[in-house]
Amino acid sequence: MIEMGLDKALEDIRNGRPILVYDFDDRERESDMTVASQFVTPEIIRKMRKEAGGLICTTTPYKVAETLGLPFMSDVYWDDCKKYPLLAMMAPTDIPYDRTKSSFGITINHRKTYTGITDNDRAMTVKAYADTIFQDKPAEDIRKDLAYSFRAPGHVHLLNTSEKILENRHGHTELCTALMYMAGVKPSATICEMMGDDGGSMSKEDVRKYADANGITMVTGDDVLKAWAEWKAEHGPEQ
């Protein structure tokens, strides 16, 4: 078994290839299949649903989400709890591996999708989302483009990173978004958890076997944290 390095992972990301990211033995102990959102195709969505099996989600860096007004789902629920008291009563204050709130943002479909769930539809939604939010123009114009192209709710989950990537929260949302920054692609990752056949997540050992058998690069949260510290020292803050 050859431990493949972070440089190979970044090269794969630039080439639109999925990689595998295991988080930490003391966190979710889960691996996510990850690809740059700008390169998502129907084949990649199919691979994610068949070979990973979790939820297919697309990340947005905190500052982009904040500038555009793309909320965390927890905040939206909370804001509506006078009308729906259950939303306050069901607040996610007890996530076992995470002292911060969940990363879930809103769910979206591209307006040109039909049902929104097919491989073609989800790929269209994800790719167009990444192409829309990172345009070099005023936030107000990007908001108009988002409204023109997407409806919410939909079948693709957005995830917002925590405010400072990989400082307060070490989730797959942050790990995979940091990888996109380091790869130099549009910093949105599309991610999907690897499931096992035993009712749980696929074990770290089984993910490694899958990675080796399929020629897919696998990195760990520790690899990403180390590289991210170096990258930030050289490039400054990510945004």
Place this chain on the structure above:
Amino acid sequence: MIEMGLDKALEDIRNGRPILVYDFDDRERESDMTVASQFVTPEIIRKMRKEAGGLICTTTPYKVAETLGLPFMSDVYWDDCKKYPLLAMMAPTDIPYDRTKSSFGITINHRKTYTGITDNDRAMTVKAYADTIFQDKPAEDIRKDLAYSFRAPGHVHLLNTSEKILENRHGHTELCTALMYMAGVKPSATICEMMGDDGGSMSKEDVRKYADANGITMVTGDDVLKAWAEWKAEHGPEQ
């Protein structure tokens, strides 16, 4: 190819077996794998993600959702659109096959789940949800049970039926919930769209082949509408 009838489908539902429900040639043209939520197991979640491939969602009859205060996601987004104008701008007013709003409700995890996404976790969430919402006690007590057992957002999508099941909206949410009523089980269905390998939904013909090869009962929206009209004539309104 033997066209299997609705009675067989209802018997399968009572036995906790998944069935397949195709909607209509002039609507989504999509088939959902469906099972009674009260009988969902990790094996069924695994079958859904591997053999169906869409989003795994759990339905709630409108009147139950209204009594308990379980909102439509569209309404929650709309209520927060002063704070997040994008949520109004992205309103789902243009769904191609549907003049009503989407069925999406909130997303939940059982509080005893770990990540929420594994087959064990999703099965626990779905089964406990069905066991919680249909208890024969005051709504206020059920709300407390929901808050005690579930957090939101999470990894299982809830879907609310339209107000009068199968009158205004003929979606899988309504078709599958009506099947649960007719089968005499707790009227929550867990459903997942069947995907094809060509980027689209699995065709009606391929779903039929899959059903025959795997001994799974398949019914159509027309079958359900006919049986539902008869059932309502005999039993009165569903709630």
